[in-house]
Each structure stands twice: as structure tokens, then as C-alpha cells.
Amino acid sequence: MSSAAAGPSALEDFWAVIPAGGAGTRLWPLSRRTSPKFLRDLTGSGRSLLQETHDRLAPLVEDRFLVVTGRPHRAAVGEQLAVLGEDAIIAEPSARDSMAAIGLAAAVLERRDPDAVMGSFAADHVIADPEAFRACVRTAVRVAREGWLVTLGIEPTFASSAFGYVNLGEELPGHPGVASVREFVEKPSTEVAAAYLATGRYRWNAGMFVVRPTVLLDLLATWHPELAAALRTIAAEPERLDELWPDLPKIALDHAVAEPAADAGRVVTVPSTFGWDDIGDFDSLATLLDALREESGSVTVLGDEALVRAVDSTGLVVPRSERVVAVVGLEDVVVVDTPDALLVTTRARAQDVKAVVTGLTADGRTDLT
């Protein structure tokens, strides 16, 4: 095992689970219900976030993928990941939050491969250094085989109030650098986040879990026995999916399992520094693009730079219609130009884009959301 863990080869019995959901409302009008952010190329790489997630994991799992997505996106996911077989995609009848989605994948894998270790990685995150990411995952898999629920704990680069945190405990014996998790904490205020950073004992919770499927489901059964049983039933009798799914509770994996399991001393974390972002809004997208391109100070363009005429301006311009976009004398502006909708805001107000989508929805303009 040690040579495999250190080298570039795939990890035996390791499966990548990719929950592909979320509307990305704060990335409107780039992200839409019918074309959410995981299906979009948000970095200018030529690959969607989903495809990049696949590409980043393929060296570890070869073709051992399970993508869990909503039925409306099943076809698009299948097209973008045509390299995978039909049974690599699980289509949820409706959105029941992350526990049901990831738990169903676990139940399926538990039957498919008794020695499986699964890693769950959202389809819409960006990672700057995939090699470093894979090294962390290799460590996490090694630890997970011993029965731990393992998270990747991202080293914070600033006192973010947009992410949850994990509080590190003692080092796990036999696994240098790997730490037990004292507790998960919800999104703190910026002040509290700054205090966390000062201790050096907090990491961002990126929602990345590595665990044996049976361990995950058994933990779930401790606190939510009916949910665990229902997921195992669906895995055993797939024809009952539509019957059982609508009654599953909407609950996040963090709340259902990770937090109580941490209290029970069953969670450990692999501290990680591979450059991570969940691109929650255009502000974080701008930060990310500047970091990827190692530039800033003028307007950052996601798209065809020839379409953008910037005079004395900074910020982010996304030209996605074929029109010329001229920006004059604006600091940290955000301009997102699509064929049927235009957004103009600032990086500081990027979170409030949600209000536009809410307003459009209330007015019945779901053609635009």
C-alpha cells in the first residue's frame, strides 16, 4: 500500500462520489436553474467545473465514479462525462439535500464493492493544485480504511465568514499530520473567524469526506436509523426509488453525521493546502481568477478579452454575449453579459445578486432564473 499511496497510480477500491447539485443563485445570470454552475466553465479552462472535478479525481479512481445529480441535469451530466458508463450516474427524483444524495451513493457502493472507500467531492468547487489535492486524498483514504470518517481541512487564507470550520484536536497515532476533529463550527462572524485563524487550530470545512460506505451508513444509523435503512433499501431495490425518495428527510451530511460523529470522536481531518474555493459568488470568482492568472489591478475577463474595453477600471467582466462591453471609471465592478440578461454590481455586493433572482422568481420570470 505504501508505494501506491506515495506514487501516481490509482487507489484500489477507492471510489469518487460527486454530488452535482446547487443552483449557484449568486452567480446569476451565468448560472441558471437549467444550467447550474457545475455544468459551466467558470475558470476559462475549456472544461466545466464538473469535468474538472472528474479530471482531478480520475488518476486516483480510474473509472470508479458515482455522480449524484437531479433528474433535470442527468442528460447534461451524461454528455459532459460521456467517458463514464450509464451506471456511474444516479439521478435523484428530487433534491433531498446532501445526506440523502451522498448516503444513497454510499448504499450503492456498499453493495457494489465490500472493500470500497468513497470520497465525496462537490462538482462545483475549484482546486488550484490538483497534485497536492490528490496527495491529501491518498492520505485520507489510508486513514479511512481504518474506519474513520475523514475530512479534508483546508488551511484558511483569510478570515472568511462564508465557510464553516473544523477545530483540530490531537494528532492521530500512526498518521503524522492527521488530526482528530474536536468539532465542526458553523459559518462564524469575521471577527470570530479571525480569532480561529490566530489559534492555528482551525481549518475550512470544504465538505470533502473520505470514508468507507459502511462506516458512513452505520454512523448515520446511529442518529437517523430510518434514513439509513431507507437508503440501503433503495440500493437493494432500485425500483423503489420513486416510492421511498420523497419521504426522505432533507438534511445536510454535516448535521446528520459529521457533527455528531465528531462529538463521538469518530472524525479526523487531513490538513490541506491545495488552494480551494467553492466560488460562491462573483467576488470569490474574481479572487480565484486573479490567483489562477497571477494578475490583478485591472479588469479580469472571463471570456473573450477582445470584447472588453476597460478604461481606468478594476473588477470582473464576463462577456458571454457577442457584444462589446465597455467599462469606464469603475472600481471592483462586476459585469456579467449574457444573451438574455445583464448583471452589473460590485465585488462587495456580489452576495446580493441573490435578491435579483428572488425578485425575478417572484415575478414569474423563471425563464431568466
Add this chain to the structure above:
Amino acid sequence: MSSAAAGPSALEDFWAVIPAGGAGTRLWPLSRRTSPKFLRDLTGSGRSLLQETHDRLAPLVEDRFLVVTGRPHRAAVGEQLAVLGEDAIIAEPSARDSMAAIGLAAAVLERRDPDAVMGSFAADHVIADPEAFRACVRTAVRVAREGWLVTLGIEPTFASSAFGYVNLGEELPGHPGVASVREFVEKPSTEVAAAYLATGRYRWNAGMFVVRPTVLLDLLATWHPELAAALRTIAAEPERLDELWPDLPKIALDHAVAEPAADAGRVVTVPSTFGWDDIGDFDSLATLLDALREESGSVTVLGDEALVRAVDSTGLVVPRSERVVAVVGLEDVVVVDTPDALLVTTRARAQDVKAVVTGLTADGRTDLT
């Protein structure tokens, strides 16, 4: 005459000359070379600025109009003012500035109507109170019949550095309220403008002149005899237009005639308070629209308000494609959305829009200018 001057009827022998030129570069992308601002509806009235200029003058002149425009715009002017005959439009072979344009109209009128008084009013200005405007013009015509070069001196509403000023002298005997003009002054600094306003003896020079054609040409002949002669030759022998026009000097009427005539004591002004703007940029357009609609404090929309979704924003939005325009958290923003080009700037930086047009021109993108 006195009853005609006081009443609503037309003024005998009074002709409206409308120089229709200027690219309106600082109103890009709304205004283009091929569709300059005078051909556009910039107030949401349903009429272009040229048409509004016509409508405002028609009660005074009936059909006695002369529009002087560039050849590229002749057809569009004819369409917009189809009510006028063919000989109401003079098409310049090329732009030779305002003295040639207005001087040619004077030379044509001098031959057409020996008793003519002409008033020259740019095609791209906005006037808030047309009734008050016409009252001032009636006064100006009465004075002009006596041989004066008469300007309308607009009461300044703020210390503008974007306009020239006229310095008022003594009251003209027999014409209460009408004042001699001591001098014309070029666009001052804001500080100097504030000092002007404090004296109460300065008015904005809106470039509106009322004068007998022969008086204008004879004044011109005093300082530019060859230009005056050439214009009179073209009026007498229209077939020589293309031959003589290219050699005419490019000079503004202010410099060619108004300034030296003021020094010679030949200019008077009718102080006026009818609400005037030349809509030089989007900042002044926003001010104007707020004044016309007696509202401000949120986003002002020039176009279909249903297309604009504003969250916590102020400024001007011009939705001229059919797309939804969302503006979030921006103060005094300017968004002009046209089918092939989008402008985002602020009211404070509205003058710098010119730089975009300069850049596009330099890059050969004249399809967009």
C-alpha cells in the same frame, strides 16, 4: 406686431434654422456616427431630439424651416421631418463647422425672403418649457428686426464648466429685460463659473442666435469677407456647392461673428429661464430625465422599465436591447445596453466615455462607433 408678439400665432417672416450635426461621442453607444444623438429619442417622449426641436418651433414658423445637416444624414432627417418639403433641408458635402452651416442657411434665406429674420437652434438640445422658450424667441425676433444679433442667454442653474457664458451689459433702450452683451467667455473653470453666477450678470451661451440673415452675413463680411462672399455665391449658384464648400474655413459662429460683434457692441441677449440642456453626456441626460419626471433617488430608466431590476442602486439605465438589466448596489451608475455594445460607467465619469470611442476608432472598430 405687438399682438402677434404676445399671442400664440406664428411670426411673419420668421425662419427656424436647425443645424443638425455632431456625433454625440460622449453618448456612445446610444449615439453613433450613423445615428447621432439628434436622430434619437433621448427623453422617452417618442420623438427624436430633432423632431422635438421642430415641434417646439413650428408654432412660431409654421413650415418656414431650414435644416442643415451632413449628407449621410439627409435621408434620415427627411424621414423624421417628412412634414417639410425637400427644399427645407440643406445637405452639407462635409462638416465645415457652425459658421459655414448657419451662414449658408442665412445666404439662402437672404435671397428667399428679404424681410426674413432667422433663429438658429441646434437639433440636439432639450428644452423643458417650450412655451417659455417661444416667448423668449418672440422677444428676440422683435429685437432682431432692428438689426441686432440676438442671443438667448440661459439663466445658469449651477456653476457649469461645460458651457460658455455671456456677460450682460446695459439694458437695451425700448426693450425691457433685454441686455447688451459685453463679451462671450469660453468654458470657465468651476471656480470661475461660481464667481460669474455670484454677480448675477452672466448667462449660459446656448448657441441660440436670432438675427436678420443680411445682418449676420454683413457682420461676417466684416471679419471674414471671403467666407461671407463664398456663402452668398453658393446661395446664388447652388450648383457650385461641391466646388466651393471644401475650401470654406472650419470656424464656429461664436468665433467668426458673435465674439467680434459683441466687442463691436452689436450683440444683445434675451435672458431666459426655460430649462435648457445640450445633453453632452449621460450625467446631464440623467439630470435632465430626473427633472422631466420630477423624481430621483433610485435608478432612472430611459426605455422599458419592466426590463430593469434595480437593487439598492441609483443612476441611469438605458435598456435598448431586449435583455433584462439587473443593477445591484451601485451608486450613480450608468448602464447603456444596446444590441451590439454595452457601456457601464458612473455619472461622475460620463465625460470619459469619449475614450472608449477613441479606442474603438483606433482599433478599426468603426462598426461600433
